[in-house]
Amino acid sequence: MSVDPGPLVDPRTFVDGVPYDLLAALRAAGPVVWVEEPPLLGLPGGPGFWLVLRHADVTEMLRQPRLFSSWLGATQIRDPATPGDLDYARRMMLNMDPPEHGRLRRPVARSFTPRAVAALEASIRANATALVERALGDADEGTCDFARDLAADLPLLTLADVLGVPEPDRWLLYDWSNRVIGFQDPDHAVSAAFDARAGTDAAREALRHRPAPDADGRMPDPRTRAGMADLYAYAHLLAGSKRRCPGQDVMSVLLAQHGDDRLSVEEFENMFWLFAVAGNETIRNGLPGAMIALLEHPAQMARLRREPALFDTAVDELLRWWTPVMVFRRTATADTTIGGVPVRAGDKVVVSFASANRDERVFADPDRLDLTRRPNPHLVFGHGPHFCLGAHLARFQLRALFEALLARTADIAYAGPPGYLRSNFQRGVKHLPIRWRRR
Structure with missing residues (x-):
């Protein structure tokens, strides 16, 4: 009997x-399955797509950008609404193929090396x-x-530092992420958590x-330029300040090319x-996902609290078990x-990262959280x-937040059911209400 992927x-x-x-069930039935795209939630129908389910096929696809292009149709499952929207999206590094992709990636890559991250650790x-x-x-x-009080703000603080956004404006990033991803x-x-009274003049202008x-x-x-006009207005205001007073942040690096x-302006x-x-979005959802993983496996949480050296392998296993980005699109x-x-x-x-990261051909007992799992060739980061x-x-x-939380608590449990985003991406x-007790 066939399995419906609808x-x-x-x-x-x-x-x-x-x-x-x-x-x-789909993964057991075959390496790929055809999925129809009916009209849904105000979006028009689409031509359908192949969903790639197994780890080996996903990795093989992603290492062949000439055969499976990010540029041709961009990387969202649903096609851009107009040719103009597609043309604009193609100027994003995420939606480029080599060698153009490398031209944009190289200048900022040095801001994300292990050595660069080590400088931010403190x-x-x-x-x-x-x-x-x-x-x-x-x-x-x-x-x-946990989702709002802890998981949301740490990536915002980090990203404000890396990107060169003034810290009072960081909740603008939260609203932008909500509107795009959600x-x-x-x-x-219609997210509007940012308090303009606490932000800079540039934020209020944006x-x-x-x-x-x-x-x-x-x-x-x-996903269109018109839909995020405030983000682009802020980008240009920030660029003006970086040209007048450059720093070591990513925006300053880009503007110095x-x-x-x-x-180009579009790039x-x-x-x-x-x-x-x-x-912002991937780690923002990876953090509460890791918390849910531990709440669902209390013995593993207790062991991690007792043996913090386990973080060396636990971080990747928590990410694999949750897999924040579930799918990404290419075009043959x-x-x-x-x-x-x-x-x-x-x-x-x-490609289905959610499926590939639970592929029993690669991960023994894949639905089980094993904080000692090694090797762990998950595809959370592509x-x-x-x-x-x-x-x-x-x-x-992820490591810093959970080290701090587990070191200060003796017990953490659900205080209510989590609330999940309505998204297939x-x-x-x-929301993730938790109940905690101090050590």
């Missing part, structure tokens, strides 16, 4: 969690400790929302360009979008095969030329 294309499916049983640890102490307060026990979730699509909801309460598509390496805007949104440039299945030129091909620049930074933030956590 629920995987509907963002509403994931409000109840990732359907791992369905992915396992401030990340200090921020993590301060956030934990703020959440716990002076009480011996209590409750908090545009199919009514709780996130807010004047913020799109307004229509009569039905819907914001314009945030000359000659053939100089960025600069898209690079800021990429760091402000993607640089020529007729080919994946796992023996014919794929035609122009077909959309979507593979091939687009491997995530911020992988070292993400790993360290990002495995997001909107």
Whole structure:
């Protein structure tokens, strides 16, 4: 009997969690499956796509950018609404193929090396400790929302430092991420957590360009330039200040490029979008995902508290078990095969990281959280030329926050059910109420 992959294309499916049983059944049935794209949640229907399910096929695809292009149709499952939207999206590093991709990646790569991350470790640890102490307060026990009170702010503080955004403006990044990643979730699509009174003049000026909801309460598509006009306005205001007073941050590095390496206006805007949104969202959801992993495996949490040396392997296992980014799209440039299945030129091909990271061919007992798992060739940060620049930074933030939290608590448990993002792209956590008791 065939297995219907239809629920995987509907963002509403994931409000109840990732359907791992369905992915396992599909993975057992074959290396790829064809998925239809019906009209959903106000979006038009699409031509359908191949979903790649097994670890070996996902890694093989991602290391072949000439055959499976990021540029041809960009990297979101749904096609951009207009040719103009596609042309603009193609100026983002995420949606480029080599060699153009390397031209934009090289200048900023040195900001994310292990040595560069090591220079940030003290401030990340200090921020993590301060956030934990703020959440716990002076009480011996209590409750908090891990997703909002801890997991949201640490990546914002880190990214503000790396990107060169003034710290008072960091919650702008939170709202932008919500609107882009959560545009199919009514709780996130109109996010407005930033308090303009606490921000800079540039932030207040950018807010004047913020799109307004229509009569039905819907914001314009945030995957278009018009849908994020406030983000782009802020990018140019920040660029002006960096030209007057450059620093060591990523924006200053980008603006210092000359000659053939100089960025066009569209490339600069898209690079800021990429760091402000993607640089925040993956670890922001990886942190509460790791908390859920430990809450679901209390013996593993107790062991990690007793044996902090386990963090050396635990960080990657927590990320694998959760897998914040569930899928990414490529487009076939020529007729080919994946796992023996014919794929035609122009077909959309979507890799399932959520499935690949639970592939029993690679991971023994893949649904079990094993903090000692080694080797752990998970694909949370992708593979091939687009491997995530911020992988070292993400790993360290997760480690710093949980080291601080577990060192100060004797017990952590659910204080209520988690709330998951309505999205088939990002495995997001909107709320995670926890109950804690101090050591």
